[in-house]
Every structure is written in C-alpha cells, then in structure tokens.
Amino acid sequence: MTPHIGDSYAERNARERARALLDPGEFREVLGPFARLRSPYLAAQGVTSQSDDGVVVARGTLGGARACVVATDGRFLGGAIGEIGGAKIAASLELARRDAERGTPTRVVLAFDSGGIRLQEANLGLLAIAEICDAVVALRAHQPVVAVIAGRVGVYGGISIVTALCNEVIVTEGARIGLNGPDVVETEAGADEFDAANRPLVWKVTGGRRRFAQGHATALVADDMPDIRAAVEDAFVRNGPFVAIERPEFPDPGLEREAFLRAYGITP
Amino acid sequence: MSEEVSRGRAWFERFAAGGARADGFPASVLVADAPLDGLPVRWVAVVPAPQARFPRARSGEMGIDEAFGVAAAVRGVPPNSAIVALVDAPGQAFGIREEAIGLQRALAASVDAYVQARRSGHPVAALIVGKAISGAFLAHGMQAGWIGALDDPGVDVHVMSEPAVARVTRMQRSDLARIASEVPATARDIASFARFGAIDALFEVADPQAPTDEEYASVARALGAALRDGSGLRLPGERLNRPAAIQTRALARRVRGELATGWDG
Numbered sequence: 001m002t003p004h005i006g007d008s009y010a011e012r013n014a015r016e017r018a019r020a021l022l023d024p025g026e027f028r029e030v031l032g033p034f035a036r037l038r039s040p041y042l043a044a045q046g047v048t049s050q051s052d053d054g055v056v057v058a059r060g061t062l063g064g065a066r067a068c069v070v071a072t073d074g075r076f077l078g079g080a081i082g083e084i085g086g087a088k089i090a091a092s093l094e095l096a097r098r099d100a101e102r103g104t105p106t107r108v109v110l111a112f113d114s115g116g117i118r119l120q121e122a123n124l125g126l127l128a129i130a131e132i133c134d135a136v137v138a139l140r141a142h143q144p145v146v147a148v149i150a151g152r153v154g155v156y157g158g159i160s161i162v163t164a165l166c167n168e169v170i171v172t173e174g175a176r177i178g179l180n181g182p183d184v185v186e187t188e189a190g191a192d193e194f195d196a197a198n199r200p201l202v203w204k205v206t207g208g209r210r211r212f213a214q215g216h217a218t219a220l221v222a223d224d225m226p227d228i229r230a231a232v233e234d235a236f237v238r239n240g241p242f243v244a245i246e247r248p249e250f251p252d253p254g255l256e257r258e259a260f261l262r263a264y265g266i267t268p
Numbered sequence: 269m270s271e272e273v274s275r276g277r278a279w280f281e282r283f284a285a286g287g288a289r290a291d292g293f294p295a296s297v298l299v300a301d302a303p304l305d306g307l308p309v310r311w312v313a314v315v316p317a318p319q320a321r322f323p324r325a326r327s328g329e330m331g332i333d334e335a336f337g338v339a340a341a342v343r344g345v346p347p348n349s350a351i352v353a354l355v356d357a358p359g360q361a362f363g364i365r366e367e368a369i370g371l372q373r374a375l376a377a378s379v380d381a382y383v384q385a386r387r388s389g390h391p392v393a394a395l396i397v398g399k400a401i402s403g404a405f406l407a408h409g410m411q412a413g414w415i416g417a418l419d420d421p422g423v424d425v426h427v428m429s430e431p432a433v434a435r436v437t438r439m440q441r442s443d444l445a446r447i448a449s450e451v452p453a454t455a456r457d458i459a460s461f462a463r464f465g466a467i468d469a470l471f472e473v474a475d476p477q478a479p480t481d482e483e484y485a486s487v488a489r490a491l492g493a494a495l496r497d498g499s500g501l502r503l504p505g506e507r508l509n510r511p512a513a514i515q516t517r518a519l520a521r522r523v524r525g526e527l528a529t530g531w532d533g
Contacts, residue, residue, distance in 0.1 A: 030530040037523060041453050057527065083453070087523035090505065095531050117402075119437055121453040122427035123461055124517070126402070130410040130504040133376075137383040157427075158406060164376030179371040179403060180362050187432040188362035189324060205368050216370055245377035247336040250369045253322045260365055 007225045009150045010174060014073035017111050018058035020225050021069045021148070021232060026060030037084045041121040042077075050076045055085035057092050063233050066099070067107040068092050074113030074153035081159065082118040086128025093135035093145075100142035107236055108139065110147045110166065115181060116157015129158035136165045140242050144168055146235045149175040149217070150228060154206070156181045164216070167242045168235035170228065171208035171217040178206040193257070204266045214248070274328060275398040275422070276356030278477050280313040282484055283352070287311070290341065296320050296328070297337035301346060305492040310345045312338055313354040314408060324363030330404035331361035335374035338408050342381035350391040350495040351382075355409040356398030359429070375407040382411035391500025393491055396458070396467075397476060399424045413502035414494035416487065417458050419470040426456040452516075465513030468499065 009017060019027045031037060031052070038049040054076040058069045070092050072079040081089070092108065099106040117125035136145050144167040149155050154176030155163050163169055163177065171177070180188075182196035195201065204210060212220035218235070221227040251263035261268045280298045287302020290310075296317035301310050314337075316328040325331025330338075338353075345351055360371060386392045394412035396405075405425065409415065417423055427433075434441050444454075452460040461467060469490050473483045494500055507513060508521055 028533060031523065031527055035526065037519070040519075041451055044451050045447050045454075059531070059533070083517070083520050084523055087520035088527060091524040091527040094505065095528060115436075117427050119428060119433050119454070121451075123425065123455070123464060123466075124453045124520070126406070126410070126425075126427055127464060127466055127504070127507065127517075128520070129406060131507075133379045133406070134383050134411065134504045137380060138387065157403070160372035161376045161379060161403065161406060164370075164373045165380060177370070177372065178367050179360060179375065180367060181436075182367075183435060184428065184432045185362045185364065185367065187435045188429065193324075193362075194364045194367065205364065211370070214370060216373060245339075245373050245380060247332070247374070247377075248369065250332075250365075253332075253365050257364060261368065264368055266368060 008223050009225055009228050010152055010172070010223050013075060014056045014071040014111070014113070018056050018069040018071040021109055021111060021229060022058060022060035022062060022067060023064065028059045030057045030059060031088060039082050039084055039121065041082065045120050047120055053082060053084035054079060055088045057088050062107050062109065063236065065107050066104065067109065068096060069109045069111055071111035072114045074151045077118060079114035079153050080116060080118035081114060081125045081128060082121040083124040083128065086125055086132065090128055090131040090135050093132065093139050097135065097139045097142060100139065105143055107143070108145055109232055110145065112147055112149055112155050112159050112163060113151025113153045114155055114159040115153055116159050125158070129162065132162050133165060136162060140167060144235055144239055146170065146232055148228060148232065149177060149208070150223060164245060167240060168219070169217040170219045170221060170231045170235065171212055172221060172223045173208045174223060175208035176202065176206045177211045177216060201268060273477065274315045274356055275476050276313040276328065276354050277315045279354050279395065279397045280311055282479070283311050293337045293341060294320065294333040296334050297341065299341040301349065304488060304495065307492060307495055308346060308349040309495065310341065310349050310351045311354060312341045312351065314338065314357050322361060322363065322365060324366065325361035328356065328358050329361040330357050330375065330407055332366055332369050332371060332374045335378045335407050339377035339381040342378070342385050345385055345390055350393070350500060351385060352491060353392070353394040353409045353412060355394055355396040355400045355405060357401060357404035357408065358399045359401035360403035375403050378407040379411060386411060386413060386501060389501070391495040393494050393500050395487065395491065396423055398422060402427045411504065412500065414468045414499040415466060416469040416471060416490060417467050418476050419458065419472050420476050422476055423458040424456050425458060425461040463512060464516050465507050465510030468494065
C-alpha cells in the first residue's frame with residue numbers, strides 16, 4: 001500500500017488524471033482545449049478564462065469496456081462549474097444513458113475536484129447542476145455511476161450533492177467532502193462555529209477517512225494510481241445497486257457544539 | 269404587510285385548506301394532500317421552526333431534518349398524486365453539525381426523491397414564493413418540470429450570500445453589485461433568472477404573504493394546468509429548449525451539440 005513516488009493521482013492535472021484512469025493508450029478528448037470554449041462571463045468580470053473551461057471529457061476504454069472519464073480541473077478556479085463545464089458533464093451523462101438504452105453501454109467515471117458552482121456564473125451553474133443530478137439518477141438505473149474524489153480541492157456545494165447520488169464513491173485520505181466549505185460556514189456562522197484555519201479539524205469533519213467510516217464513500221484507497229484504477233475497476237465489476245440515502249444516526253444536535261462533536265467521535 | 273407568518277406557510281395553508289395534513293414530519297416541513305381542481309396533489313413546504321433541534325436550521329433553512337423530511341414526503345407521495353414544492357428557503361443550513369453529519373447527503377436524498385417521483389410519472393411543479401437559494405433550491409424546487417414564481421422583489425434566487433461570495437472570490441461587495449447589474453448570470457432577482465428560460469410563469473401579487481382571492485386563483489389555475497398537461501414531467505435539460513434559453517444559454521446548447529457529435533469520434 002506504500003504509494004510509489006511519482007504515481008500520485010492528486011499531483012496530476014485533470015487531463016492526466018483522465019488519461020491515467022483510462023486503459024493505457026486509450027485517450028481521446030472530446031471538446032478539448034482546441035475547441036476554444038471559453039467562458040465569456042469570466043472575461044466580463046476580469047477573471048482569466050481557460051480554453052477547456054476546466055472540464056475534461058475523455059473517451060477510451062476502462063478494463064476493455066467503452067468508457068468516458070469526466071475530470072474537473074481543481075487548479076482552475078477551484079474546479080467550480082460554470083455554463084460550459086456544466087454542459088459537458090450533463091451531456092456526457094446523457095449520452096452514456098443513450099448508449100445504455102441502445103445496448104452499447106459506456107462506463108462513466110466522474111473524477112471530481114470542485115468547489116461547486118462557479119460564483120461568476122452562478123445561475124447558469126445552478127441550472128447545470130440540476131441537469132447533472134437528473135442525469136446521474138437516470139444513468140444509475142442502467143449502470144453504476146462512479147465518482148473518484150482524490151484531488152486537492154475535494155467536492156463541495158452542488159458537486160458534493162452530485163457525488164452523493166453516485167453508486168460508488170472512491171476517496172483518498174486527502175479528499176474532502178462537504179456541502180459548505182469551512183470558509184463559507186465561517187463567513188455565515190462565525191469562526192466559533194467552524195474555524196476554517198483549523199486544518200486538522202477540517203479533515204476530521206470532512207476528510208476521506210471520516211466519510212468512508214460514515215459510509216459516504218464505498219472505497220478508501222491510497223493516493224496511488226494503480227490502487228485508484230483497481231478500485232474503479234472493482235466498482236464496475238461489483239455492479240452494485242444504488243443504496244437509497246437514509247437519515248443516519250447522529251448525536252443529539254441540541255448538544256453544545258463541542259459536546260456534539262465529541263459524541264460524534266470528533267476531537268475539536 | 270405582516271411578517272409573522274412565513275410566505276411558505278401562508279401559501280401552504282392556502283393550498284392545503286380542505287386537505288389532509290400528513291404527520292410524522294419535523295415542525296419545519298409542512299406536508300398535505302389536498303386536491304387542486306379535482307387533481308390529487310401533495311403539497312410540500314419548508315418553514316421556519318424556532319423549536320427545531322438543529323440550532324443553525326431554525327429560520328427556514330434546509331438542514332438535515334428538513335432535507336430528509338422533504339425526501340420522505342416525496343417518497344411517500346400517494347399513487348396518482350402530483351407534487352408541488354412551495355419554495356421559500358433562505359438557503360441551506362450553515363453549521364458544523366450539518367457538515368459533520370453530511371448535509372450534502374440529506375440534500376441528495378431530497379433531489380433523488382424528486383427525480384425518481386418525476387421520472388416515475390408524478391408531475392412535479394414548484395412555486396417560488398420567497399427565497400430560493402442554492403442548495404435549498406436544488407433540493408426542493410429545481411427538479412420540478414414546471415417552475416412558477418411570484419414577480420416580487422422578495423423573491424430571490426442565488427447561490428451564495430454576498431459576504432460569502434466576496435470572501436470566496438476575494439472581491440469587494442460594491443464590485444459584486446456592479447457586476448450583477450451587468451452579468452445576469454450573477455444577478456439575484458427573479459427576472460434575471462427567468463431570462464435563462466428556467467421560470468415558466470411569473471405572477472404579480474400585491475402582498476406575497478396574503479394574496480387576494482383573484483391572485484390566488486390565477487396561480488392555482490396555472491399550477492393545475494401545468495400538472496395536467498405534462499409540463500410537470502419535463503426533464504431539467506428540456507429548459508435549454510425554452511424560447512428564452514435559445515440565446516441566453518446558447519453556449520450550453522452548443523456544447524451539448526458538439527459533444528454529441530464528437531462522442532463516438
């Protein structure tokens with residue numbers, strides 16, 4: 001389980017993550033950087049855009065089966081989803097559902113690393129997330145939808161909701177999953193509620209190990225490409241049904257904050 | 269204008285009058301089965317509940333109990349019944365208890381319930397009577413096939429509060445307000461949101477907390493028509509084909525078209 005130096009998933013960029021998840025030599029990007037699909041909203045707000053809008057759609061094979069990896073680029077505006085990137089994700093999921101209905105299924109892996117909806121095009125991001133949620137549920141009726149959360153950003157906001165709708169969620173210890181980023185909780189509720197600068201606490205509450213223990217992730221793996229690939233392969237072989245999300249057991253929320261966290265096994 | 273009763277509760281009580289209240293839900297989740305012009309409808313609203321057990325979810329926010337409550341209400345929809353989400357939510361709950369439990373899972377449960385209900389043939393409509401913010405709106409309203417809204421300054425659609433946006437984007441609040449006036453994608457008013465083809469009807473109501481009989485009747489008529497004519501079964505992706513979206517979402521339409529063309533190489 002010792003990670004091989006240089007074979008980290010987290011250290012790869014989105015495109016290289018997609019390439020490494022697909023079978024060797026099988027990588028064809030659809031609407032790549034040369035499609036020059038740049039967000040006009042970013043330019044209008046003085047923010048530098050990127051020619052793939054931060055979402056890579058890669059076709060290829062996975063364990064020999066037709067596949068598509070959708071990878072969000074956490075290094076570009078925190079991997080947040082705008083109009084173009086959101087449409088890429090929604091369309092990929094819908095095309096995979098069409099393929100399944102035609103009897104030529106395409107495996108889909110969502111390699112998310114995203115802070116959620118891109119605030120510079122908020123309304124369009126919100127609309128896209130609703131479409132993506134619907135598309136995940138529809139595709140799930142045919143085949144597993146697999147999320148890999150193993151990047152530096154993790155998943156927050158709308159993308160954390162999409163992740164929760166997936167059959168299989170593969171995480172590393174460095175991954176984070178939460179609805180509201182600690183920064184946002186701190187702004188809305190104060191540092192007494194959630195001190196975003198307290199990094200150990202952030203991981204104790206939202207980290208991959210914690211989420212796996214809670215059953216929010218189906219596999220906890222090392223940040224090592226072969227391990228992550230094997231977990232993805234396993235997820236498709238297992239072909240398990242979606243387990244309906246039920247209200248979990250948790251301590252009395254009326255407890256004072258620190259007592260609540262301690263009762264939940266978290267040392268603040 | 270009275271502020272004692274939330275808009276969500278006021279409209280819920282109007283629609284639910286003469287119906288049967290469903291029990292077993294938290295005080296913040298109102299559920300009733302009441303016919304609309306002879307059509308069976310399950311009405312669902314999230315309202316402030318000062319006695320709610322989560323301290324950060326007492327003012328109408330979508331928290332753990334609210335989202336799982338909405339999910340249960342939708343999963344339990346009677347056969348042949350339509351569903352109407354009455355939307356008046358200032359946002360999701362912001363608290364460490366929520367994050368520790370995993371609020372994203374609770375919101376996903378509610379999203380999942382709405383999608384499955386709609387896809388299995390229950391028409392779903394949403395009526396925005398107040399705020400429709402971010403995760404709360406995604407979980408309760410946005411999966412509807414038809415969305416109506418009151419045309420009122422108190423109706424507000426956005427993703428994050430202004431101070432939080434300022435912190436995350438490292439921009440000044442004065443700049444954010446200027447940008448919102450220039451870029452509708454970042455605006456917070458319902459007219460800007462409607463520009464993207466996401467709102468199927470806007471209703472003028474003098475007092476959003478206390479609609480007149482005529483105002484109420486016009487909203488009820490539109491809702492009833494949408495639930496009967498198949499609008500409530502439309503997929504979120506179909507919003508891209510509404511006349512308003514042809515130009516305002518041209519990029520998303522182009523991406524979908526080109527991705528389909530290049531999908532198989």
